[in-house]
Amino acid sequence: MFLIKGTIKTVSSFTIGTDGYFIDVQFNELGLTPSALKGAMRTSISWAIRNGMVRGTSCDEIEPSRIAKVHQGKPCDVCSLFGYPDHEGKLRVYSGPNKDGKMKPKTHVITHVNINDETGTAKKTALFKQEVVPPEEEFPFTVQVVGGEEELCLALASLHYLRFLRLGRGGMVDVNVDKVIKDGKEIDAQKIPLELKWVW
Numbered sequence: 001m002f003l004i005k006g007t008i009k010t011v012s013s014f015t016i017g018t019d020g021y022f023i024d025v026q027f028n029e030l031g032l033t034p035s036a037l038k039g040a041m042r043t044s045i046s047w048a049i050r051n052g053m054v055r056g057t058s059c060d061e062i063e064p065s066r067i068a069k070v071h072q073g074k075p076c077d078v079c080s081l082f083g084y085p086d087h088e089g090k091l092r093v094y095s096g097p098n099k100d101g102k103m104k105p106k107t108h109v110i111t112h113v114n115i116n117d118e119t120g121t122a123k124k125t126a127l128f129k130q131e132v133v134p135p136e137e138e139f140p141f142t143v144q145v146v147g148g149e150e151e152l153c154l155a156l157a158s159l160h161y162l163r164f165l166r167l168g169r170g171g172m173v174d175v176n177v178d179k180v181i182k183d184g185k186e187i188d189a190q191k192i193p194l195e196l197k198w199v200w
C-alpha cells in the first residue's frame, strides 16, 4: 500500500460549485472535495492514456450501464484503479484542511455580465455573481493506493496530468507531490519519470 502526500495549488482563479441564492456560482463549503479531486484524476489519466502519453487501458466509458459491456469481463486499468459500479477500486482520496485549518479557502466574488450575442450589449437581468478562489491557494491531499508499483505510477501520472486540464469551471492547478510512503516508510520516487514537484 502506498500513500501519496501532496499539495494542489490554484494557478488561475478557480471555481467549483453549485448555484446559490445570493451568489450564483458558489464555491463548495468543503473546498476541493475528495470526490471532486478523484473525479479530476480519473479524467486526467483517461485523457493521458487516450493521447498516448501514459501506457495503459482506458474504456473512456462514463455511462454505468455500459461499463461492464465495454470491459467484456476484464476492467480497464483506469476502472480497476478508480473503481466502477459495484467495484470499489484501489485508490482513495482524502483532502484535508488548508494551512489555516479551514476547509473552505478564501474566495472573491466577481460579477459578470452576460452579453447578448446578437446585439453585443449587456442583457438586462443578466448580471451574475461568481465566487472564485484566487491563485496561489493551496489544498493538501493524500491519495491511498492499494496495489503495486504499476498502480502507484498510474496514480502519480493522474496527478501529474492534472496540470494540463481545467478543474471545476475552468481553473488551472499545479501539483506538488511532497512524499510517497510505502508501508509506513518514505520512498524515493525520483526514478519515476514524471515531474512531481511544482511546475507552473
Ligand SMILES: [Zn+2]
Binding pocket: 058, 059, 060, 061, 067, 071, 075, 076, 077, 078, 079, 080, 084
Ligand atoms: Zn473501464
